[in-house]
Structures are given as C-alpha cells and as structure tokens.
Amino acid sequence: MRRKKIPTWFVLIFPALVILAAVVLVPLLFSLYSSFTPYKLTRPDTLFKWIGTFNYQKAINSAVFWAAFGRTVLLLTIALNLEMLLGLGLALLVSRVTRGQRALRTLMMFPMMFSPILVGFQFKFIFNDNVGLVNNALQSLGLTNEAIPWLVDKNLAMFSIIFAEMWSSTSVFAILILAGLFAIPQDPLEAAKVDGCTPWQTFRHITLPFLMPFIYIALAIRSLDVARAYDIVQIMTNGGPARRTELLWTLIGRTGYVDAKMGYANAMGYISIVMAIFFTIFFFRKLNAARSELGMAG
Template sequence: MLGRRQKQEKWMLLAPAMFVLALITMVPLANTLWLSFTDTRITAIAAPVHFIGLENYIYALTDPDFQAALYRTLYFTIVSVGLEGVLGIAVAVLLNQPFRGRLVLRALIILPWAVPTIVNAVAWRLIYQPDYGALNSLLYQLGLISDYRSWIGDPSTAMNMVILADVWKNFPLVAYVALAALQTVPDDLLKAAAIEGASPWKRFRSITLPWIAGPLLVVMVLRTIEAFRVFDIIYVMTSGGPADSTKTASFFIYQEYFNYLRSGSGASYAVLVAGISAVLILVYYSAAKRQAAGGTA
C-alpha cells in the first residue's frame, strides 16, 4: 500500500516521460485525426481550411491506388515475416546443434541486425544493380542466368527483391528469440520421446515447436508491426517503383503529404493505417501477456 507521499511521487516521477510522449506522439496523433476531416493542403500561404466530415475517408476507402498500396504492404509483411520465421527457426535449430564454430556463427548473425537499415538498402541495391551488380554476375557465372537482369527495375521481381533484403536484415532477431526458447526445451522430454520411438521430425513437431511457439509468436507479431510500417528500405531501393510495384502504405501517404501536398486527405490514409497498426499492437499485447503468464502456445 502506498503512502500519500509515494502516490504523489508516482506521478512526479512519470511526469517528464508523459510530457515528452504527449508532445511528440499524442498531440500529433490528435492533430492528424483532426486533419483527416478537413481539406487542408500544405501551402506557402495560409489557405482557408474546411471541415468536410467523412469525405476523405469515403474517398480513401474507395481509392484503388490506396487499396493496392495496402495490398502490397500486406504482401510485403506476410512474406517478409513468414520467411523470417522459417529462416529464424531453421537457423536457431542449427545453432542449437553442437558443432565446431557454433559460437562464432552465433556471434556472426548479429551483424545483419547491426547494419543500419539504410546501409542494408544501399548494399542490396548495389548487389541488385542491373549492369554491374554482384547478383547478376554470380548467377551468370554459376550458369543460372544467361543475361543480366534488372532485378529491382522489373515490376514482377522488385517487391520480392526488397523482401529478400529485408529478411536478410531481420531474421537474426527471430533466430535469437527462437534460440533462447530452444535452450529451455527440457532435454529429458526429447530423450523420453526418442526412447518412445518418435522420429526427429515428430519430436520437433510435437515437442520442440509447441514449446517455442509462445515466444516465437510474440516476436513475429512484433516484426509484423514493424514490417507493416515499412518505408526506409523502399525509399532507398526503389522509391516505390517501378510502376508503383513497391509502393507501400507508408510510402503512399508520404507522397500524398510531401509530393502532392494534400495533408487532409493524407491524414485520412494515415489514420486508417494507424487503425490497422493499433489492432496489430493489441494482438501483440495479448500474445505477450499470455506468454508472460506462462502459456506455451
């Protein structure tokens, strides 16, 4: 039970943090919400602002370009996070096996995580470069392609190439979480199952995977939230192109704001995206809470 002084202190200690966050997040959020009901534009001279109700939203929800951007974001998110999950688990299982150099490899995979997002984007852009890029050269020398290709200049491959770059940077986080979880799987359980005659795959499916499912789910939801707001890597690698094939929601809104200067309409897109993120965040908390409460799946 807190004394009166302690109750006062509770809020005094929190005050600076609440002030900073209110200023940088809550006030802008409220402001964005307000803008979304107006026809505000970014102009050099102050123009009259009109409250236009749900007009922006009605437009946004029927805008095929925005729907396409949302769809691309969804594709990027699902494929990226899915691959990170599969690769992360595989890497964790590998790094949980005893072999020489295991510790070095465990240390090595932190490097992609440490590489700044922008450097990652730039590096892969160089690798994908159509005329002199490493990927073209490697595949050509291996005899897998006969002609150099424009990997991120071709709408049919661009998004997947961006995804590959994103997966390379982000699989380590999933792998580390999976590895930490793997190390808590009781050895006796696996031995008992082996004695009962369960195959390695069966043991993995029915013991290991359920055991690590909880933490894995949490980190993958977290990655989903992050992937859903993807911007940096798109900006540097493709600028949303070619032919809008990599234009995701964040990039779409960015253009609506800063290229077309329609802040009112842009804000309505932003609020819709924030709404989707809010749902994902709630999913994250319930998953994390269940995990903290000790549930395994």
C-alpha cells in the same frame, strides 16, 4: 483548511505523463485532426478548414491506396512467414553447434546492425540490371545471356525487396527463437527419447509448442516493422516502377512530404495504423493462447 494531498503515485508518474503527452499524445491528436482538413504543408491556412471525412472517403475510394494496402499485406505475409521459417531453421542449426556458437550468434546479428538505408543501397546495387552483382554473376556463369530487370519486373521487384527485408531481419527471429530453445527444459525431451519418439515427433509436439510464445513475440515485433516498411523500399525502388512496389508508407511519405498533402497522408496513415493494431492484437491473442497451452497464462 487542510490542503488536499496529491497522491504519491500521481506525483511519480506525472513527469512521464507530461513527456508522453508532449511527444505522443499531442502529435497524435494533431495528426488525427489534420486528417479531417485539406492541410497542405505549403499552405498553413488550410489547417483550419474542416472537410469532414473527405480524406478518408478519398483514400477508401482510391484504387492506388488499396493496391498499396494489398501489397503491404502481401509483403507482410510472405516476408514474415519466410523470415520465421528461416529463423527457426537457423536457430535449430546454431543450437546444435557445440564449438564457436558464441561467434556464430554474433555473426548472425550482423545484418541487424546495418541501417535499413544502407541495406537498401546495398541491394539496389546487387540487383542493378546493368552493373549489378547478381546479373554479372549469372551472365559470367553462363546461366543467362539477358540483363534480368530485378528491380523492374512485376514479380522480381517485389521478390528483391522481400529478399532484402529477409536478409536484414531473419536474424531477429533466429535470435529470439534461439533464446526460446535455450529455455526449453530437458526433461520432456529426454522422456520423449525414452518413449521412442522420432526427431520430428519430438520437434512437433515438444520443441515447437515451447517455442511458440517466442515465435509470436518475434512475429508481433516484425509485423509492426514490416507494416511500416519504408527505408529499404524507398531506396531500392521508391515504390516503382509503375507503382509495382508501392507500399503504404512510400505512398503516404510521398503524399505528405513531396506533394505536401499532409491531411490526406494522415488519413491514409490512420487507416494503416488500424491495420497495424489488428495484426498486433491477432499475434498477442495467439501468444496468450500458446502461453495458456504451456500453463504460463496470467
């Protein structure tokens, strides 16, 4: 009897499949299963009690969850758009620099080298109402005589977090867009100049369409990043005060690890993952559309 030969392609990808199954698939299935149980970390026996969609229903009916969800979408929208605009501006400016551009590019990447936890501590101090840098500067300059509660006020707290996020990640956009700027062929730009296009017309109808694939890639990467924003917020405000800066992952983190309610936390996590998948699909569709426009599809 001839032994059936295992296909070579399967042999080659088998180790990768095993590793992926061990580190991604199994934990994913386990957490999905636990979201249908009242699993509490301190009571391992609760893992074997099936409660159906109770956790999902609880999350869907929870005003706290939806408020955190709404805040996360708000953060995502504002931070991504501002980072994109600033990154674009920064990239356009740097692309015009003829001397020391390499040094500028390195400098631009500095904030990306900081751990988000450090960024959180840094801005927590900068925005501290009593001993913080911003208030001291404003008071010394005579611009205000009050201690502005940056991390407490309803709007300012969210602004402070968005500011910290932007500081640390605008350069992601700038670097990717800069790469796009370098990749633009010079012929259409020169043709536009010959045809008498204004700089704005050139930017709007030639440069920007060429940059769109790069912008969408940056948006997709950063949307996943921001949608799971945790470290900076955890350090700066821990979702407070009065849940004013509570985002999905600070809520889920506290529910899972501090309250030890991992089943409920996982249910909220899965709802949030659906949101992340939605954003990814949205941006990739846009990316493909932009590539088609440039004849780069397929």
